[in-house]
Amino acid sequence: MRRSQVPSDTTDQRLLDSRGPGDWVHTDPWRVMRIQSEFVEGFSALAELGPAISVFGSARTLAGDAYYESAVRLAGHLVQAGYAVITGGGPGIMEAANKGASQAGGTSVGLGIELPFEQGLNEYVDLGIDFRYFFARKTMFVKYAQGFVVFPGGFGTLDELFEALTLVQTGKVTTFPIVLFGTAYWRGLIDWLSTTMAAEGKISPADLDLISLTDDVDEAVRVIVREDEARRAAEREARARVAADAE
Numbered sequence: 650m651r652r653s654q655v656p657s658d659t660t661d662q663r664l665l666d667s668r669g670p671g672d673w674v675h676t677d678p679w680r681v682m683r684i685q686s687e688f689v690e691g692f693s694a695l696a697e698l699g700p701a702i703s704v705f706g707s708a709r710t711l712a713g714d715a716y717y718e719s720a721v722r723l724a725g726h727l728v729q730a731g732y733a734v735i736t737g738g739g740p741g742i743m744e745a746a747n748k749g750a751s752q753a754g755g756t757s758v759g760l761g762i763e764l765p766f767e768q769g770l771n772e773y774v775d776l777g778i779d780f781r782y783f784f785a786r787k788t789m790f791v792k793y794a795q796g797f798v799v800f801p802g803g804f805g806t807l808d809e810l811f812e813a814l815t816l817v818q819t820g821k822v823t824t825f826p827i828v829l830f831g832t833a834y835w836r837g838l839i840d841w842l843s844t845t846m847a848a849e850g851k852i853s854p855a856d857l858d859l860i861s862l863t864d865d866v867d868e869a870v871r872v873i874v875r876e877d878e879a880r881r882a883a884e885r886e887a888r889a890r891v892a893a894d895a896e
């Protein structure tokens with residue numbers, strides 16, 4: 650939808666903002682069907698995607714910015730390494746990564762989100778799905794990716810980064826490489842995580858090992874490929890152990 654057809658509120662807002670006494674009971678049970686349909690649509694569309702990496706970063710980064718151009722190159726290299734590229738399907742770093750993946754002949758996925766200032770999927774998305782609920786969309790970013798690369802961004806980017814870190818830290822997903830691209834941008838956060846969060850015991854120092862930091866596209870791809878291969882080897886070993894135990 651565009652211009653006057655764009656609604657002034659979103660489905661997510663209507664779900665989260667409704668606090669009236671009891672009236673929710675007449676609507677929320679039906680919303681469950683809609684939420685369920687988002688999971689079904691996402692699972693069906695992505696089930697046969699193959700190995701993929703989710704790329705995140707600011708919706709406001711413009712073409713020509715060094716990070717935009719790095720995201721284009723990174724996505725191209727990821728395609729050459731055999732990965733599809735998944736983004737939020739919007740502008741900025743999302744557009745850059747979709748552009749790099751599409752131009753390299755790879756699968757360029759955009760998981761769009763309904764927003765009050767709707768913009769639609771960027772022109773480089775080849776496989777696109779539109780979500781109404783952030784939480785359904787975030788499940789797809791993790792479930793169908795073997796790792797994350799995170800470019801400089803704002804609240805949306807940090808939300809996606811910390812969701813992934815929490816899932817890895819709590820063992821909900823295993824061996825999931827998380828690469829932060831842009832040392833100058835991320836250094837302050839990494840220092841704070843180390844000198845305040847870890848120092849005050851809110852995370853363990855080993856949790857910081859979950860994150861790699863680089864300015865180098867090739868290095869980012871190397872980290873992704875290395876950790877992905879290690880995960881596959883561990884899975885093969887685990888399957889072999891199960892098979893041996895069953896004999």
Ligand SMILES: C/C(=C\CNc1ncnc2c1ncn2[C@@H]1O[C@H](COP(=O)(O)O)[C@@H](O)[C@H]1O)CO
Nearest residue numbers: 705706707708709737739762802803804805806
């Ligand atoms: C703000 C602008 C466009 C918003 N359009 C978006 N489309 C899709 N996904 C989005 C959008 N905005 C945020 N996201 C998600 O959050 C991450 C970026 O957020 P940040 O706050 O900009 O860091 C991104 O990875 C998306 O998944 C254009 O002005």
